[in-house]
Amino acid sequence: MAEEQINIQPVNGKRGRAQFVDLGREFAAKVPNSVPQLRSELLELVNPNKNPFFGHGKAQLFIAYRGGQAVGRISAHYDELALAMPAEQGFGPGTGNFGYFDASNQEVGAALLEYAENWLRDQGMTRSVGPISLAMWEEPGLLVRGQDHAPMIMMGHHPQKYAGWIESSGYERAKTLHTYDLDIVQDFPPLVQRIVKSGRRNERIRIRRVDKSNWDRDAAIVLSILNDAWSDNWGFTPFTPEEVAYAGKKLKTIIFEPLNMIAEVDGKPVAFMLTWPDINDVLARINGKLLPFGWFHMLRWLRAPRGSGMRVPLMGVSKELHNSRLASQLAFMMINEIRESAYTTFESKRAEIGWILEDNQGMVAIADTIGSKINREYAIYTKSLT
Numbered sequence: 001m002a003e004e005q006i007n008i009q010p011v012n013g014k015r016g017r018a019q020f021v022d023l024g025r026e027f028a029a030k031v032p033n034s035v036p037q038l039r040s041e042l043l044e045l046v047n048p049n050k051n052p053f054f055g056h057g058k059a060q061l062f063i064a065y066r067g068g069q070a071v072g073r074i075s076a077h078y079d080e081l082a083l084a085m086p087a088e089q090g091f092g093p094g095t096g097n098f099g100y101f102d103a104s105n106q107e108v109g110a111a112l113l114e115y116a117e118n119w120l121r122d123q124g125m126t127r128s129v130g131p132i133s134l135a136m137w138e139e140p141g142l143l144v145r146g147q148d149h150a151p152m153i154m155m156g157h158h159p160q161k162y163a164g165w166i167e168s169s170g171y172e173r174a175k176t177l178h179t180y181d182l183d184i185v186q187d188f189p190p191l192v193q194r195i196v197k198s199g200r201r202n203e204r205i206r207i208r209r210v211d212k213s214n215w216d217r218d219a220a221i222v223l224s225i226l227n228d229a230w231s232d233n234w235g236f237t238p239f240t241p242e243e244v245a246y247a248g249k250k251l252k253t254i255i256f257e258p259l260n261m262i263a264e265v266d267g268k269p270v271a272f273m274l275t276w277p278d279i280n281d282v283l284a285r286i287n288g289k290l291l292p293f294g295w296f297h298m299l300r301w302l303r304a305p306r307g308s309g310m311r312v313p314l315m316g317v318s319k320e321l322h323n324s325r326l327a328s329q330l331a332f333m334m335i336n337e338i339r340e341s342a343y344t345t346f347e348s349k350r351a352e353i354g355w356i357l358e359d360n361q362g363m364v365a366i367a368d369t370i371g372s373k374i375n376r377e378y379a380i381y382t383k384s385l386t
Contacts, residue, residue, distance in 0.1 A: 004067045011061045017046050020061045020100070020310075024072050025288070027102040033150045034157045035280040036288025045138065046100075052242040053134050056080045059102070060119055064108050072103035073297070074117035077134055079124060081237040089229040090175065090234040096125035096385075100131030101142075101162065109165040121385050128383045129174060131156075131166075136235045136257070137243075141177050141355070141378030142166065152278045152311040152352045153254075155377070157177065163379060171381035173229045175234055179354035180372035184339045188370055192332050199333045206267075207333050210260040212252070219248030221262060222272045222314075229271075229316030234248070234357055235380070251303060254279060258341035259310065261334040263317075273315040273334040277305035277346065310342045315363075322362070331366050352376075 011020050021042045028034045046061060048054040059077030065068050076098055082091035098116040103109035117128050133139045133156070143151075143158040151157040187193070199205050210218045223244045230236050239247070254276045263271035282301040286294030301308075315334070323325040342348040353372055356363045 006108055007065045008062050008115045011063050017043060020063060020073055024100060024102055028311045031157060031159050035150050035284045038288055052246045059134055062115055064112050071084045072108040072112050073100055074098055074116050075100040076119040078123060079237060089236055094126035095129055096120035097132045098128055098130035106165045109224045110161050110169050113169045118384055126386050128385055130381060141380045144377050144379045146376030150280060152309060153276050153280055166381055168322045173379050174382035175356040176358040177378040177382045178358060178374045179352050179376040180367045181287040181375035182353060182372040184343050184351050185349050192370055195329055195332045196336045201327045204266050206264040206265055207337055208262055209257040210262060212255060212257055215252055218249060220244060221269045225272050225318055226316045228319050259338055261337055263330040263334055270321055271317040271330045275310050275312050275338050278309040278311055281308045297311055308348060310348050312351060312353045
């Protein structure tokens with residue numbers, strides 16, 4: 001008996017978005033070492049009325065059915081800000097994206113990718129890049145190495161078979177992203193300690209903690225430096241004022257002052273480093289559910305996330321200091337302050353740095369110098385649609 005045909009349907013509205021998110025959670029639950037994410041957070045990311053991405057982007061969600069059963073999902077989307085970027089930075093004119101890719105088998109995966117590509121063509125796109133869900137600032141790339149351990153906060157986790165399915169549909173790797181694992185129990189190498197001591201003697205330099213009582217101000221400082229520091233990076237799209245406000249509000253609950261630094265030179269903010277306790281630690285314990293009792297564990301964790309791993313998702317140094325000795329010195333000084341706080345105050349033992357572009361020589365050199373090692377690899381793929 002022949003297998004029933006694959007039927008792919010666009011989903012819209014509150015009910016459709018809920019089906020899309022719940023299907024993704026079902027797929028994730030089958031992947032070893034996956035961590036259930038909060039359903040409310042996932043719903044917000046695909047809600048045009050909540051996620052400011054939709055202020056400059058358009059997306060369509062799709063679910064694949066076979067025999068009346070949901071067997072896969074995908075998003076197709078594009079970002080007007082990404083379309084305006086130079087092509088040599090990864091996106092540029094004609095570049096759309098796919099994301100939220102899940103499939104029960106290769107045949108379903110190929111059908112979903114083809115459907116997403118046709119939607120992108122209908123929008124005038126000539127190239128597909130992904131998986132990116134929905135923006136580079138959210139969850140970029142497909143996990144291709146590192147499935148043997150759980151992901152940290154805001155990092156994707158995918159079965160290894162997806163890579164072959166995507167490549168079999170004509171996609172080639174465009175870029176590789178790495179995360180680095182760091183043992184923060186150990187002191188940094190003598191070279192780093194000397195650089196830090198030298199910086200502390202420099203009266204022009206001030207390393208300060210973010211101030212949560214002035215969080216809106218400091219969040220704006222951080223994201224302003226980020227827009228400048230990352231502006232030449234592959235895959236960069238700028239934060240809009242709406243996204244700055246949204247990110248600031250979302251991040252505030254996981255910002256702990258001793259773990260987040262702003263560096264000033266001659267009184268001017270020129271660098272920052274953010275570190276988040278790994279909320280996946282508690283999400284795994286409550287199975288991603290706040291009700292009926294998960295909220296109690298979440299609130300207790302938020303008051304004192306001791307023993308949790310730490311993730312350094314973002315850091316940046318103003319472009320005017322790029323390729324200077326001062327830039328790396330500021331980075332080492334902030335890393336050192338945060339490492340000491342993470343170990344002594346929060347009793348953490350490991351941290352994860354990244355993601356970092358494989359060819360970001362400055363960041364790779366810093367990660368190598370402090371003794372961190374690559375522990376996860378993500379691939380971003382590209383395919384011509386012409």
